[in-house]
Amino acid sequence: MPVADPARRGRLVITDRAVARIASAVAAEIDDVTDPRSGRGRLGRTVSTRPRAVARVDGQEVHVSLSVSVRYPAAVAAICDELRERISDRVGELTGLRTAAVDIRVPVLRPAARAGSGTFV
Secondary structure, three states: OOOOOHHHHOOOOOOHHHHHHHHHHHHHOOOOEEOOOOEEOHHHOEEOOOOEEEEEEEOOEEEEEEEEEEEEOOOHHHHHHHHHHHHHHHHHHHHOOEEEEEEEEEEEEEEOEOOOOOOEO
């Protein structure tokens, strides 16, 4: 059976939430990046979730805002440059949309964990 012309198959809508999830997943792949909300939760348990992202799809362009913490003493500017590049590439690859901007907020620097201890210095 031949495939219908794309214009006749219907619409594809890529939501803000879908793009935000892509950005969050990409950020979580980078070793020195964590969620600024991670740390010790109630009952002393370690809480770790993906970095928080918000996206806005405007036609064929995407604007992403990301909030992450960076492990100290990693180079914050270099990490942010890597985040912007990886997020732009992955969003384009998975959605076909162009990333117009990736705004990154780093409210917290986290100390590195001691080797083998699982605790923070």
